[in-house]
Amino acid sequence: MTDPDRAPVTIVPVETKAQWRDFHHLPFAVYADDPNWVPPLLLERRLHFSPKHNPYFRHATAAFFLAYRGARPVGRITAQVDRLHQERHRDATGHFGFIEALDEPDVFAALLGAAEDWLRGQGMARAIGPVSFSLWDQPGLLVDGFDTPPYVMMNHHRPYYADRIIGTGYAPAEDLIAYRYGPEADTARLEKLLGRAMRGGEISLRTIRMDKAHFRDEVAMLLDIINDAWSDNWGYVPMTQAEIDDLAGILRLLLRPGDVAIAEYQGRPAAFAAIFPNLNEAIRDMRGRLFPFNWIKLLWRMKVRRPRTARMPMMGVRKALQATPVGAALSLSVIRAVREFNFARGVVDSELSWILARNSRVRHVIEMVGGVPYKTYRLYEKPL
Structure with a gap:
């Protein structure tokens, strides 16, 4: 046998x-x-x-x-x-x-x-x-x-x-x-850097417009910034319109206006950051099942109690500004805005991910304001 x-x-x-x-x-x-x-x-x-x-x-x-x-x-x-x-x-x-x-x-x-x-x-x-x-x-x-x-x-x-x-x-x-971006991050240094960078008044901040008349155009604008900002990144492929529409539907369910900060430079959208509630915190004890009653629990945890952790998966600055002091100020301003909005409403910890290890410019900005690298993900290759 x-x-x-x-x-x-x-x-x-x-x-x-x-x-x-x-x-x-x-x-x-x-x-x-x-x-x-x-x-x-x-x-x-x-x-x-x-x-x-x-x-x-x-x-x-x-x-x-x-x-x-x-x-x-x-x-x-x-x-x-x-x-x-x-x-x-x-x-x-x-x-x-x-x-x-x-x-x-x-x-x-x-x-x-x-x-x-x-x-x-x-x-x-x-x-x-x-x-x-x-x-x-x-x-x-x-x-x-x-x-x-x-x-x-x-x-x-x-x-x-x-x-x-x-x-x-x-x-x-x-x-x-x-990167872990917790409550102990050096926000005093961030405020000092931003105060100096924004004195000229050419940078302004706003949140995403989520009403039916504007939301689709807002998402398209964010993806336009991403496509420009990330176009030279390793392995990058732009989203299709169908994927953008699919993402918009998800964002509409998960986000509040303050979860997306948009920085305008000289009156034009130039950078943004988006932070998502950490769904994993809400589903961790569900063993993969929504039914018969976990969907009620999930709805309450996401809409009423809200997760106490959040992830920032998207941040971009238009390519023409990336290697400039203005670009650094744009990055810092949108990171600060979504962080402050969420930490003021009960979030106690957050993650910024993912960032290519070779992207020294973005990593420097994150580490400058207190982000700490705490997880590494690796991609492997093999000739066939």
Whole structure:
């Protein structure tokens, strides 16, 4: 009789309802005894992986794989090719993502091998990951900072993942840094810097207009700033209109006007920062389920009690101003505005993430006002 724990690893494409259930439930086995893992909402995950509901799939092709040892699911992975990435970068690079597995080297090797074979079949010459699904989503493998839970839309992994991925021939490509920006940050220095920078009166601040007549145009303006500010960043691909519309719907549900600060320079929008309530704080004890009653709990926690932690995932300054004193003042002003709004309303801690490790200019601004790097996420690459 064969020992199921010694059975060979088999890789299958995810196709049936039962396989999709195994795919989405696998992290619950991997992180069963990890107190810092936050179970995602399973309904949201199913929608995220649905071509009908996720506009990413309008410009990308993906494959989904499960690893079984005997009848037991032991790992999962995705492989994807983004046509917009190919059009912009022309580097024959595909991505793997959503990798989760038990601590078994042959499982990692089989999963990554399946993703690589699929990417080769799509004409790709290099694999980078984990990218889940895109840099707009949840990129990077946690390699430092395992001792605290992740903020909303940030990854959490087991420490052994890095060794297992490197063991299959991958090398580090880029690091992404998350900063803690807590109540002890040096706001006095921030006030001094801003007071000096804003004496000329050419910088003014306002919040986002969320009324029906203006909100869509406001979101488009923010994305225009981002597309300009981030256009030279590593791996950057602009959002499509469908993705912008999808994001706008999410922002409308989550944000208050004061959560988005817009800085105008000489009367034109030139920078902004947005801060999101930390959804992970609100769902941490729900075990991934909204029904039958958790949706009521979630609504109360997000709209009435509000999370006491928040994440700033978006901040941008127009490219022409980035290397100037005005650009620094714009960055500082929008960071201060969203921070003050939230800390005055019960937020006690926040995260600024993610920032490319090589982006010394933005990192300097954040560290200048008291941000402390506390988590590192790594992307790996391998020639195919």
